[in-house]
């Protein structure tokens with residue numbers, strides 16, 4: 328969840344780290360800090376706050392030096408304050424460390440180190456690691472001391488560390504259950520939690536594997552497995568451009584990414600699903616595991632497979648281990664845009680004997696190493712915390728798996744048409760921005776879209792929102808529908824409309840403010856406000872027509888309320904803790 332970056336080379340480390348942290352801020356944004364080495368001396372600047380404000384208040388880029396580490400934090404241990412911000416240093420202030428993850432045995436290690444005389448300046452679990460390295464460095468050379476310290480850790484970690492006492496300018500890296508990627512430049516080396524932070528410098532990367540450790544110097548890198556032996560890891564190249572991870576003139580990444588959907592949908596539809604389809608045909612039972620938005624794509628896949636008479640079910644990843652015991656004959660499909668969501672990775676590990684398939688956006692991500700086959704979304708980097716373009720890409724892959732590509736040719740044009748409703752959606756957003764509760768209703772295959780629209784709405788507007796299959800309203804929720812409470816009905820003219828119309832009338836009769844997304848004139852007449860769907864659409868494409876304006880609705884309500892939709896409170900992209 329936290330963002331890590333490291334640099335060693337001829338460039339100005341503080342500038343490269345600060346730029347990188349701006350790109351990584353979506354991983355965590357409660358505090359930020361960098362450490363650089365200059366003339367054998369370590370300098371650390373850090374504080375709570377967003378990258379932009381802290382880096383300018385503390386003048387990060389005035390720091391000299393060609394090697395350094397940086398961190399943007401999403402608090403797990405200890406409150407948000409300067410002391411708990413990374414980098415952390417040892418007692419001698421010679422070693423600096425940044426860490427993402429949770430050191431589960433930190434209290435035992437802390438007692439041991441305290442007894443040996445170490446003084447701690449934060450409440451974090453991370454700080455124990457730098458003191459452990461300090462302790463072992465008293466008797467061992469830097470790499471050995473680092474490896475020995477890493478060997479003591481339980482839990483998850485992505486670590487970058489450097490030492491003023493080291494005879495060379497080097498970074499020491501380690502990863503387990505938290506992402507860390509090496510960027511291979513020309514005469515310079517980088518590391519970061521995510522590829523976008525390094526795109527300006529290189530397109531060649533090495534994703535460290537579980538338990539790996541590594542050393543970076545400006546001349547190259549060496550990777551070691553957990554037993555300390557040197558290993559070789561595959562280099563990958565990506566064709567993402569730097570501009571893909573920039574706002575490109577839009578006020579927010581989220582709005583850019585919503586608009587990007589018209590392009591990336593074609594890239595996703597071009598993704599090769601033949602291997603995945605073969606796997607799906609081979610097994611009788613299919614378990615789909617995912618979290619958040621990806622779970623909604625998973626629900627859609629399960630729904631479409633069930634409509635074909637297949638035995639398929641979608642599970643919330645974090646609950647999967649508690650409610651299932653997958654057999655060898657079950658195909659387990661993990662859906663995760665980041666490929667690093669701890670809940671999803673853990674759920675996949677819960678099915679050791681089952682064949683596995685991943686649907687992800689991230690080349691070289693952890694999920695790809697846990698499965699037999701991967702389908703890539705090809706959506707380019709997604710920076711906004713709220714998933715948008717990767718959701719429609721996931722839907723596109725799901726649809727291609729079920730229907731083949733032939734029926735989906737009209738998707739880019741459909742998305743473009745739905746994007747054109749933005750001004751109209753904005754006017755509706757003005758009517759909703761002052762509400763305290765919002766309900767979304769739909770039926771059948773439109774229900775996963777209602778869940779997704781509701782999640783998007785609540786996470787970036789802070790307005791309480793729930794979604795239901797319309798038929799469920801009368802079984803309890805109707806008691807909450809009073810005068811003026813918005814009920815957003817996903818009401819396309821498909822086989823669900825007649826029944827959903829009944830639910831719309833029920834809600835309206837209780838004073839509900841009906842907002843519909845529809846191509847039906849009667850529904851439109853019953854609605855206080857309505858977003859039009861183009862007429863004559865192939866019914867299977869309705870889910871795409873529904874989600875795009877509802878993403879825009881969430882975005883505009885968020886902006887009207889003065890919230891930054893790219894950085895909703897308490898959340899982070901890529902949730903690497905369970």
Ligand code: F6R
Pocket residue numbers: 618619620621622662663664665666667668671712713714715782783786901902
């Ligand atoms: C919501 C959102 C999250 C993610 C969830 C899973 O807008 O982005 O709900 O969908 O954390 O993330 P991935 O797909 O990376 O596994």
